Amino acid sequence: MSQTTLPQPPSPIVELADVAVSFDVGGGRRLTALENVDLAIGGGEVVALIGPNGSGKSTLLRVVAGLLPADRGRALFQGGAITGPDPRIGLVFQEPRLLPWRTTAANVAYPLELAGVPTSERAARTEAVLHTVGLADAAARIPSQLSGGMRQRAALARSLALEPELLLLDEPFSAVDELTRERLNLELLEIAARRHATVLVVTHSVHEAIFLADRVVVLSPRPGRVVADIAVALPRPRSLADLDASVVGATAQAIRSHLREAAA
């Protein structure tokens, strides 16, 4: 016991224990999407979820978001069972999902409106969030007048409107070009750090996972199970230049080998 004892980690924000999810695929058959999933995410952590198509990454995210009940096991958020969507959890989908008839500002204000935030308060909060994601100039534009990257920024702004403690992102920038994606990822990290938000992000890019996350959780092909939980030893704050560091290559190799093993 010469090793220095690590400080006791604070109780996790998200805790999944033995979670299983299956879907009815008709004809009395069920498809098991997730099985025996254990995962704990601590406050302020950025965790990336990676795995092949059909490994249940999005399903796992939906369970945490309260959009999908687990068939078995425990799913906890801040110690309480997840029974449905929670205003303390922000969700960014794969597509922007903006209401096409609303301006950017009105889209970002949508969660505030639904939550019953008084009109007088809404404008200021919306403006602040739009400023955070760099969309202040596009507030009055409708989605069809925005570029793909701007739409996804608007979706991110909307998820931040209620000032969530946990941010869930489902391959959020997969539809935008590589350069835009890199910039958005960088901004995402800055925003999360500034707000001390916890982040769980689904990705299928090994490099994106490494760049974003403190830990990369690898899921096996269906039924999805956690096969590896790899720490990323890159200091924060990160910059795009960090992607050239040798630690990235080694981490990427470790993730890939787990992905290969799980697939075999």
Add this chain to the structure above:
Amino acid sequence: MTAVRATRGSRVLRDIAPLLAGAAAIVAWRALIALGNYPPYILPAPEQVLGRFVSAWADGTIAPHATRTLVEVVLGFGLGAGLALIIGYALARLPLAERVLSPYIVAAQATPILALAPLLALWFGPGILAKVVICALIVFFPVAISTMVGIRAVDARLLELARSLRATRRQVVLTLEIPAALPSIFGGLRVGVTLAVVGAIVGEWAGADRGLGLLVNLARGSLFDTPLLFATLLTIALLGVGLYGLVVVFERNLVRPR
């Protein structure tokens, strides 16, 4: 420069094209009379119709009938469209409602309103009620179907977004489903409002103490005033165009560009 001028020229053409088409039809109408030498009680000349239109409005022949028809159309349209929005929503969202109601809604639509009108006149008398019911019946179908189609077409991903934001049923309807379905609903309202005018005229035709449909009958059958008949038809057409335009104005104000 040339391109700009061409665009401006085509825009002017686009604006006056409907007027040109109308003018061409009137010229053809006038030419037909000149060539065929038809008497006014068969086909009055455009200037005769216009003259009778002006005089019949000036001496109060048309106005009370037009007012009655307008009231019937507005009430019937409001009633029919209002019910259709509710039923159309139910058809879209409640599978049982669709199974139970849709055969009867289609059957009711397939029954000619012309056949129902005398019966309704018999039940509700020559007053306003029978026409309001006919208008409502005839407006119901296109609005209910367009509402159903519009609500069903609401993007399931947006509904999931609303669910993730813990929207209540009422919030989903008001902030998501109705705005999303509005273009489709207005398609039904446009069809419905013109049909409502037809419904009122048919209803009056079957028995009325007042209304443009009655005036058509009077001008043709009792007064032998064919120019008045034409002036009444013109009034009916203008009523339809005006109400349609009103629906379009509402649409422009309510449906945001997307």
